[in-house]
Amino acid sequence: MRTLETFMIDQAIDTLLAYAIHRGLIDAADEIYMRNRLLALLGLTAYAGGQAAPDMDTPLHVVLDTLVDSAAARGIIESSASARERFGAAIMGTLTPWPTAVQQRFLAEYAHSPRQATDWFYRFCHDTNYISAYRTSLDRRWQTATEYGALDITINLSKPEKDPRDIAAARQAPASGYPACLLCAENEGYEGHAGHPGRQNHRILPVTICGEAWGFQYSPYVYYNEHCIVLNRRHIPMVIDEQAFAKLFSFVERFPHYFLGSNADLPIVGGSILSHEHFQGGNHAFPMALASIETPVAFKSYADVEAGIVKWPMAVLRLKHADANRLVRLGARILEAWRGYTDASAGIFAFTDETPHNTITPIARRRDGQYELDLVLRNNKTSAEHPLGIFHPHAELHHIKKENIGLIEVMGLAVLPARLLQEMEALKRALLCGGDLYADALTAKHAPWAQGFLPKYTSIAPDSIDAILQREIGLVFATVLEHAGVFKRDAAGQAAFLRFVQAVG
Numbered sequence: 001m002r003t004l005e006t007f008m009i010d011q012a013i014d015t016l017l018a019y020a021i022h023r024g025l026i027d028a029a030d031e032i033y034m035r036n037r038l039l040a041l042l043g044l045t046a047y048a049g050g051q052a053a054p055d056m057d058t059p060l061h062v063v064l065d066t067l068v069d070s071a072a073a074r075g076i077i078e079s080s081a082s083a084r085e086r087f088g089a090a091i092m093g094t095l096t097p098w099p100t101a102v103q104q105r106f107l108a109e110y111a112h113s114p115r116q117a118t119d120w121f122y123r124f125c126h127d128t129n130y131i132s133a134y135r136t137s138l139d140r141r142w143q144t145a146t147e148y149g150a151l152d153i154t155i156n157l158s159k160p161e162k163d164p165r166d167i168a169a170a171r172q173a174p175a176s177g178y179p180a181c182l183l184c185a186e187n188e189g190y191e192g193h194a195g196h197p198g199r200q201n202h203r204i205l206p207v208t209i210c211g212e213a214w215g216f217q218y219s220p221y222v223y224y225n226e227h228c229i230v231l232n233r234r235h236i237p238m239v240i241d242e243q244a245f246a247k248l249f250s251f252v253e254r255f256p257h258y259f260l261g262s263n264a265d266l267p268i269v270g271g272s273i274l275s276h277e278h279f280q281g282g283n284h285a286f287p288m289a290l291a292s293i294e295t296p297v298a299f300k301s302y303a304d305v306e307a308g309i310v311k312w313p314m315a316v317l318r319l320k321h322a323d324a325n326r327l328v329r330l331g332a333r334i335l336e337a338w339r340g341y342t343d344a345s346a347g348i349f350a351f352t353d354e355t356p357h358n359t360i361t362p363i364a365r366r367r368d369g370q371y372e373l374d375l376v377l378r379n380n381k382t383s384a385e386h387p388l389g390i391f392h393p394h395a396e397l398h399h400i401k402k403e404n405i406g407l408i409e410v411m412g413l414a415v416l417p418a419r420l421l422q423e424m425e426a427l428k429r430a431l432l433c434g435g436d437l438y439a440d441a442l443t444a445k446h447a448p449w450a451q452g453f454l455p456k457y458t459s460i461a462p463d464s465i466d467a468i469l470q471r472e473i474g475l476v477f478a479t480v481l482e483h484a485g486v487f488k489r490d491a492a493g494q495a496a497f498l499r500f501v502q503a504v505g
């Protein structure tokens, strides 16, 4: 007996197969075989489709939802968010070519040009739903004009929220240590579990970095265009040293249309994963890259290297040269000087006892026929007044941004927590009706900030409030970056910066 439900499942399977053939994920000649594999995954032994034409107008996430709903309703999978997510990856993983086939295609495209290769692979990662176009379409993005140029702001909704059932299940499951982390090569094709995403539709391309085996992949959360991750095949910790600079350029030489940067190697000023050596890059003109050199400087024995302090809220030295090796060597010298640098008058201390505080967030790129290395000076010392970090957003900004200022933010793209959307909606309602901001927990923490900016605006109206809130969030982000800057933007701070440049020699 054919029910409406089996009709819908059969049609979803047909639509998915037509999609996979259309996108070149599978060959039309393999259709029957692929249908049977999908039926097995879905716990079905019967199929009566093929009568109606596949509905190619239905978005992929809707087709997948039909299949995932059906599996959950029939008890094939749990109904938690993570189980549904993993099953979606398993369905798409069935239709994703094997790693070797992906690698061969990438090499063939690379023979035409590096850009053609990355264009193809980025498209492929969307086609397999490893990057969900639907999820990224939910992200909020805007720009805010500041004295440092237009800053990029995003409230990222691509990263799935944690379901309490998954948190509980993950707590009960014994830690297997496999894969050791989210960046390990062992994630390729991994089924996942309650505490680890499914990666059956994930593919990693091999790249050689300074003679070592590394991997190249995109971030499934796409914080910016073509957000890629370059990762060591081995699970070893992040280290910023001369070799790290060489590795960045090793990749940029191979992919000259991509920048590549690294998080710093110390807590607070580093990224969220310090245990696995990796870099992040992509094809996006970040605000910091667009900022120009404000104060040219020179380094002894490196008169041929164009250098200067960038007009940016954080302390950034930019080096330019046609030979990347010159930048690697000068970068290493600056890093060595910075690691040991103390300037009490600027509040910079290199060590507390044996614990180091100074490090660098480096970014490498190719521009106008030259190589560039941006060195962002970082310090992770804490104090009684600033327990989360002296050069970290201070407490009065935590209602907008409390998390680490990592590579992406350093370059001028704020990745703000999803909770802000709901809080800004509540704040909007309260501001428009003149309600008491302190009466509601969602708005109370934003109240001092809102009361601070309200006098700047003659009227708060339904058609202007969104733009006002976006602008003010952007301005807070500029202050966040100023707090993270080790040399401040005032005359005393800039004099201290030049003293450090002198100290490098």
Ligand SMILES: [Zn+2]
Residues within 6 Å of the ligand: 180, 181, 182, 183, 184, 185, 234, 235, 236, 275, 276
């Ligand atoms: Zn790892």
